[in-house]
Amino acid sequence: MADALAxxxxxxxDRIGDRAGGWDLAGVLPLPLLRExxxxxxxxxxxxxxxxxxxxxxxxxxxLTAGTGRLCSSVRSVQTSQGMAAxxxxxxxxxxxxxxxxxxxxSGRLAxxxxxxxxxxxxxxxxxxxxxxxxxxxxxxxxKRWMTAARYADLLVVFGRYEDGAAAVLVPADAPGVxxxxxxxxxxxxxxxHADVRLDGVRLPAGRLLGGSALPLPLLVTTALAYGxxxxxxxxxxxxxxxxxxxxxxxxxxxxxxxxxxRHQLVAGHLADLLVAEQVATRVCEHASRxxxxxxxxxxxxxxxxxxxxxxxxxxxxxxxxxxLASAGARDGGVAARAYRDAKLMEIIEGSSxxxxxxxxxxxxAVAPRGEEG
Numbered sequence: 166m167a168d169a170l171a172x173x174x175x176x177x178x179d180r181i182g183d184r185a186g187g188w189d190l191a192g193v194l195p196l197p198l199l200r201e202x203x204x205x206x207x208x209x210x211x212x213x214x215x216x217x218x219x220x221x222x223x224x225x226x227x228x229l230t231a232g233t234g235r236l237c238s239s240v241r242s243v244q245t246s247q248g249m250a251a252x253x254x255x256x257x258x259x260x261x262x263x264x265x266x267x268x269x270x271x272s273g274r275l276a277x278x279x280x281x282x283x284x285x286x287x288x289x290x291x292x293x294x295x296x297x298x299x300x301x302x303x304x305x306x307x308x309k310r311w312m313t314a315a316r317y318a319d320l321l322v323v324f325g326r327y328e329d330g331a332a333a334v335l336v337p338a339d340a341p342g343v344x345x346x347x348x349x350x351x352x353x354x355x356x357x358x359h360a361d362v363r364l365d366g367v368r369l370p371a372g373r374l375l376g377g378s379a380l381p382l383p384l385l386v387t388t389a390l391a392y393g394x395x396x397x398x399x400x401x402x403x404x405x406x407x408x409x410x411x412x413x414x415x416x417x418x419x420x421x422x423x424x425x426x427x428r429h430q431l432v433a434g435h436l437a438d439l440l441v442a443e444q445v446a447t448r449v450c451e452h453a454s455r456x457x458x459x460x461x462x463x464x465x466x467x468x469x470x471x472x473x474x475x476x477x478x479x480x481x482x483x484x485x486x487x488x489x490l491a492s493a494g495a496r497d498g499g500v501a502a503r504a505y506r507d508a509k510l511m512e513i514i515e516g517s518s519x520x521x522x523x524x525x526x527x528x529x530x531a532v533a534p535r536g537e538e539g
Contacts, residue, residue, distance in 0.1 A: 169219045173207050174232050177240075185237035186498035188356040199243055199317055204273035207233075208247035212255065216263065217271035223457035227399040227450055234403025235410075238507035241403065242357035243275070245396035245515075246314040250276035250322045252392040253333055257375040257385070266335065270320075277318040277338075278393075279309035279362060280386065286310075287520045289386050294325035294364065296332050296374070303374055305334060305342075305367040313514075316347050316358030323364065324386065330379030333389070334369060342367035353510030391465060393515040394472040395457065398450050401475035401511050404504050405443040408479075408486035411500045412439055415490050426489075435489050442482040446475040466528045473521035479508040 180198055188194050202208050211226040212218025221229065226248075234241040251270045254263060270276055285291040294307025307325055315321065321336040321343070336343060348359040371377075413436055416427030426432045453471035456464040483504040487494040494501035512518045 167225075169206075169210075170221060170225045170229060173205065173210055173219060173221075173229050176202070176205050176207055177229070177233050177236065181233070181236040181240060185239070185503070186500075188237065188239060189503050190355075190498040192350070192355045194239055194243065194317070194356045194358065196317060199240075199275055200273040202240070202244075203247065203271070203275060206271055208244050208275075209251035209270055211248060212251045212267060212271050216251075216255070216267035218251070218267075223395065223454040224451065227395070227402075227454045230396055230399040231403040231406065231447075231450075234400035235407045236403070237356075238400060238404060238503065239354045239356035241396075241400040242354045243314045243317065245393055245400065246277050246318075247275065248396055249278045249389060249393045250320070253278065253322050253389045254335075254375065256388055257333060257380070259375075259377055262335075262372070262375060266320075274319045275314060275317050276320040276322060277312045277315040277358075277360075277362075278389065279312045279315075279321060279323045280390070281310045281312075282308060283310060287517055289324075290382060292324065292326060292331070292382070294323065296323075296325045296327040296334055298371070299368070301371055303334060303369045303371055305336060305364045305369065307364050309362045309364070311348060311359050311514075312362050313354075314358045315345055315360035315362055318345075318358075321362065323362075324389070326382075327374070328379040331382035331385050332379055333375045333385060335373040335375065336364065336367060336369060340367050340369070351510075353506040353508075355506075387465070390515055391468050394468050395450075395453060397511055397515050398446070398453065398468070398471040398475040401479035401508065402443070402446050402450055404479040404508050404511070405439070405446050405475075405482050407500055408482045408504050409436075409439045409443050411494075412436060412486045412489040415493060419493075432489060435485050438485055439482050442478040446471075446478045449474045466525070469516070469521050469524045469528075472516060473518060473525065476508070476511040477518060479504070480512050483508040 206219040210219040210221045214220040254266050318338050323336050324333050342365040344363040346361045351359050419426050450471045453467040456467040486501040490501050
């Protein structure tokens with residue numbers, strides 16, 4: 166798999182290059198680029214080779230994701246969305262559904278995943294989207310908010326209430342009753358294709374219900390979100406590496422008072438902080454990915470921890486990078502300015518920092534020793 170990772174990473178570097186700033190300013194990614202990356206297996210590289218994926222481990226896929234995030238968080242967001250869609254089909258789909266849909270997702274067909282709604286952000290138990298049977302068909306009604314990559318997607322993986330539980334359904338983006346409304350001028354990941362999606366009486370064959378039956382909502386959502394959180398965390402490692410590189414390069418060449426600004430103690434302190442942030446985020450993501458690869462019982466909490474730590478480190482580090490670059494870092498579309506906006510968004514999506522802290526606190530209470538107070 167090392168060769169597959171190296172080839173995938175080279176593909177990402179070659180196809181993105183230094184074009185992310187222009188895409189950010191335009192607010193759109195070239196669709197042929199996304200299809201090419203999808204066909205190369207880059208967008209869902211953790212998918213097993215039997216389904217057309219690259220069969221990377223979580224740790225290898227994490228490094229690939231960080232490499233994408235270092236160059237362009239908008240492309241990395243599409244990568245996260247595609248990976249979540251494939252993971253959801255792989256985890257909950259029947260064997261025939263896996264055989265029918267996973268090869269498509271590994272060959273250039275694009276997907277988006279719909280969780281959030283106006284009244285159901287972190288509180289996904291408040292989800293109002295419904296999936297119901299009507300003879301041999303399913304009928305889907307609802308309004309999803311901020312679906313990453315929905316602007317580009319051929320397929321929407323929509324979560325909703327079904328019978329006494331919940332379900333995920335595969336909705337063609339061009340099906341009658343589907344209305345994709347791009348989010349205008351998003352603050353971060355501007356080219357990632359964020360859109361609100363209305364589903365008005367969308368009728369589907371019953372075979373598009375993943376698993377064929379209702380599932381407990383917490384199981385369905387937590388399983389799918391776990392992949393997204395892991396991917397976002399590694400993407401934040403990429404943001405940190407981009408910030409460290411840009412700030413260090415600038416500090417080594419920009420002179421003030423007769424010497425490079427990196428030799429001034431306060432600026433040097435900023436560079437040290439950036440290095441520490443990148444290393445901390447990398448190590449916590451490596452730990453979480455190793456838990457995934459080992460099937461460890463710590464996998465869920467390690468993933469939450471990675472998302473919490475990496476996103477908060479990235480947001481602080483991006484602000485530090487802008488400070489070091491000063492006016493050079495304040496140019497819209499530039500590396501530091503993009504990172505500043507993109508990293509802040511990472512503290513919100515796939516479970517806000519506040520929600521992650523609550524989950525971590527619950528874990529701390531659950532594992533706390535039950536002896537006498539000291």
